[in-house]
Amino acid sequence: MVDAVVSYMVERLGDYLIREATFLGGVRSEAVSLKNDLEWMNCFIKDAEEKQVDNPLIRQWVSDIRDIAYDCEDVLDEFMIKVHDGEVTPDVLKAEGEESSKRSQRLLTSFKNSVAKSSRKGKEKVTTYNIGKQIEALKKRLSDVSRRRQEYGLENINVKREGESSAFGRLKQLRKTNSFSFEENVVGYKNETEKLLAKLLEDEPRRYVISIWGTGGLGKTTLAGKLYNNSAIKQKFHRCAWVSVSQDYNTQDLLGRIMKSFNSGNTTEKFETMSQDDMERCLHKSLQGCSYLVVIDDIWHKEAWASLKRAFPNNKNGSRVIITTRIKDVAERSDERTHVHELRFLNQEESWQLFCEKAFWNLNIDEGLEKLGREMVEKCGGLPLAIVVLGGLLSTKKPQEWNLVRDNIWRHLRNDSIQITQLLALSFNDLPYQLKLCFLYLSNFPEDFEIKTERLIRLWVAEGYIPHDEEIMEDVALNYLNELINRSLIQKGQMRFGMVGTCRVHDLLRDLAIQKAKELNLVQFYDELRNSAHSSKVSCRRLAIYSGMKGTLWLQQCNPLLRSLLFFDLYRDRPTVEQFIPTLCTRFRFLRVLEFERFIARSWSLPKDIDKLIHLKYLGLRDTVNIPESLLNLSNLETLHLPEELCGSGAFLPTEIWKLQSLRHLIGARTGPLRIDNMTNLQTLKTVRDDTWTKTNPETLVNLRELDLSVYYEREKKFTFDSIAKLKSIKILTVTLSNDHFFPTLQPLSYCRYLRHLCLTGKMEKLPGEMHVLLPNVESLWLAKSKLVDDPMPILEKMLNLTELILGYGCYSGKKMVCTAKGFPRLESLKLIMAKDLEEWQIEDGALPVLRGLQLSGYSQFKLPERLESVPLLP
Structure with missing residues (x-):
């Protein structure tokens, strides 16, 4: 596992050498040497962990290397904070002839203004000499670790001694x-x-x-x-x-x-x-x-x-x-x-039957035991191995001991079965190092939590788990997610636009992730409702708070070097948390990720000191919030996730949001016009109102891949798809008309050759007959409130690449639909919602040949065609 941490740090060092060459200046060669030393040391770690995991000397050796890797990251991040605060003498900007760069000039001006200020406060100046000394200290520690390999006889670390047997x-x-x-x-x-x-x-x-x-x-x-x-x-x-x-x-x-x-x-x-x-x-x-x-x-x-x-x-x-x-x-x-x-997971009744065969062969089932048993079986999530081990364990327990097992179910299962943990650990050990960190990050989320995959991908990117190369990082992260799904480490949840929209982790695998993350000193969490605090080590880098903040005393004791801070449910602690937020921005200055999943009902304000979090890349605010102008100083911010429901006055963003040039994802309902023309890195924009969109030059948004646009009131009359046709990278498009006006022609969308997912909410006079020609690459289509009179199926079934179709509320008001032979050749998922007038649906032989899921809702008197009776119903 430590190989994942060290490999991650090697990549981060490489990034620093490229991005911060100006500031590293004369110590660049030392940084390169440190990176090379870490790479060399990492060659030995994986085999050491796998083949001699039971050797305490090996465990200590790899633990020492892990700590050095973490400290490397701390030294570099702290240096950049001091650069930002003006505690760096201007000579650092003269390195390698790069003083003329625009960035250096801007920073030089701000530094001159701030150096005098910091001098009055008596702050210590930081030069390349200071960071050079810290890097030399890290290199010496690595040298000492290497020397200890020889002193303790670990030089043949990859050769298993006679009589030793690895866990594998x-x-x-x-x-x-x-x-x-x-x-x-x-x-x-x-x-x-x-x-x-x-x-x-x-x-x-x-x-x-x-x-x-x-x-x-x-x-x-x-x-x-x-x-x-x-x-x-x-x-x-x-x-x-x-x-x-x-x-x-x-x-x-x-x-x-x-x-x-x-x-x-x-x-x-x-x-x-x-x-x-x-x-x-x-x-x-x-x-x-x-x-x-x-x-x-x-x-x-x-x-x-x-x-x-x-x-x-x-x-x-x-x-x-x-x-x-x-x-x-x-x-x-x-x-x-x-x-x-x-192979699927067992359903509820199958799980209970299997459990009963193992647990009650020598016990009588009474009402109390059945209730406890069913509760524990549900936690097994249909995994037969977990159910068998649980049943066997409880068959040896007295009835009064069942409560003790229920309260610590996974610990009991691990202790009772060497096989259950090690079988699951095999899947983790087989992962490449990039996927190991991505999997361990899942230990941040609460038990049974439904994780939005888009959110998870953006968090991985913000954490630096995705390499910077020629590919778009979000695409690489999506590949990582699919790989974890294909390796049976993550379960699919709901689908969105034909893709995995949510995912979750089986409780046993989550327990494995927590165990491994604890060994790496990677994650800790606090849950006041369950009176639990996982890992009290002050050096943990990531913290998740599930509920409660008891005077914020516990958080005050946590590591100030935190890189990630996730709040999941602090609704009951609003006054306490509001008081702590200003302190948060000055205490946890290394943060790259800060998110409030569920905070308070009424409006609250981010502190002006938010700009002290100079490393921040991901900011998630799920409640109505007032955002200060100082947010515009967060030059590294990549994701700003605001509330997606427009509550009250909504979220007012500074009009000069365009200054956040690193921003890749701007998400959430908000009011007031914005200037977004030159945000060339922007990939996601949702939800934007037409009063902003009409003042935007779409040709400058060269990387925009997802757009959610709401068109209001009298402007609906003038709306066309012409501006959207200029978005050359658009893949996902959602347009909502709020009033009784009709969508204009879809013809301009034919220029969007990468368009894969289209959602239109609003009236349409009729579907274009050549829709399959206009939108040949669309894979997912969602129509709602269209009020179509003509049967849409003869037109839609010709869209050869369509895999998901949703006809939402008010889409079709007719009484009959017909799917002809060879229609919808690739459609896998079909949802029909609230078409109350529909009485007859004819499906000819050869239609819908690969349909795998069907959802019908809001139909009172409607007979499902016999052809579809065997198709699984979607939730």
Whole structure:
């Protein structure tokens, strides 16, 4: 894990060397040397943690390096604060001939004004000499850590001593041992078993792969074992084999175990003496003319099956391969012919049935125990492994002890089962370092919290977890999010515009993230309602306050070097918090992230000292707030998230908001005109009123990707899409008409070639007949209050790339809809809301071929077409 922190710090050092070269001046070479030393040291850390995690000397060694990495960040950030405060002598600006830059000139002027002021206060001047001494001290500490490797015999850190066994190795052996210890009576997955069994037994002669994927502990191995041991399977296939792969596999070893499995453990043939090529030829020859089934359990990399499949002939006699994996990409790309099955979580009744089989075999169920049991089972979130361990644990407890388990459920499960934590930890350990930090950041959020993915992405960017390269950081962060979803570490929530709109973390995985973050001294949280404060270490860098602030005494004791401060629910503590906010801006000056999720009902004011937070990149204010002009001094601010509901007078922003040139996301309802013309870095603008938009030159907003525009009153008559057509990067567009006027022609939108998601709320005389030509790339379409008289389906079904369609309240007032053959070829999600007059919906054969989700609301007398009865209903 520490490799993630050190790698992150190496990247930050690189960023400083590029962005702050002017100020680092004569110590630039020392900073480069420090960066190189950290990179060199990081080469040893990962193996040290994985292979000798139980060695206390190793743990201390990597802990020392972690602390040095944190201190590197502190030295650089503190230096920039002193630069901002004018505590730097002007000679620092003369470095490397860059004094003529515009930025240096502006700062030089402000420094001259502030140096005299700071001198009167007796403040110490800071020069490059001072920071140079601090960097030299850090380099010496790294040198001492390196020396201690030799003193304590850690020079062969990557070589495991005789007799030592890593946690990873023990778990790997545990998986091999338990590969065939399947439950005879498996609860749940009846339909899945029947469906996959039919795929295995069907007449298709070509060999193909069936991939079962899902999170650790979901029952992939159990389901594969249920199929493997089915009597019909034994009758169909001449040869059957099972092999468990895991992360650290050896192809030759796998081939040997498969050959032994095919031979029912007969080791008369000397497989051990064969080369890998000989094994492949021998196995291929032995399977000629046979129908075979092989289960490749627990694959982490698609190369594992690729390295084996040459040994398996395609006899065209119905042979099959079953793969189990936690990773979607591995499941989908294992073979050219693959049937992918994503294993679901157990539903409520299945979970309770499984629990009862484990917990009540020697206890009588009474009303009190059932209530406690159901409460704990719900916390397991449908994860079979957690339910089995919980049931087994409670079966050994007296009824009066159940309350104790309920109050600390995850601690009890960890203590009772070595397998449950280590199985989930495997997924974390397999992550590249960038994804490790992104996953650990999720420990900031409260239990069962529904996280908006856009918010999470912007927080990751603000924290510096996303590398600065040629790609747009938000796109890289979205890829990271999808990777964590595909690796079964994050669960999808609601969808928005055809994308994952919200996500959540299973409680067991959240507990794992908290545990790992605690080891890294990365996150702490405070929850007064539950009387809990996780990690009281003063050196933690991130703090989340879920509820309560008891006189703010606890926060006053926290680390002044905090980088992230998230308030989730302080509604009851308004007077106390209001008093503390001015102190916050002077005490926690290293903050990059500051957010108030739910604060107070009435208007409140940000302090003028907000501009002291010079490192601030993300500011989230979810209640009505008065914003001072000093906000415009936050030159690093990238996200400003205001309340999205327009309450009272709304949020008044300084009219010169354009001075925030680093701003990428300006979000929330607000009143009053704004000048945003030259905000060239702006990617998100929502919600903006037309009185601002009409005074804006859209051609200057070259990076704007999402626009939410509200058009009011008499200006609706003059509104056109001409200005929006000039937004060359626009991907998501929402336009709302507030009155009874009609939308003008959509023709100008044909120039928005990157437009993917369109939401229009307001009247339309009719849909353009050539809508599929005007908007060929639109994937998600939302129409509301359109008051269409003609059936919209004949026009919309021709939009070939449409995957999500929402016909909202008041969209269509007709009584009949028809979807013709081959209509909506790619539509996956369809929502029809409050079309009360609809009486008939005809769907011809071949229409909606890939529809996976359907939502109908507000229909009193309407019969669902038979063709759609099997489509899952969306919430």
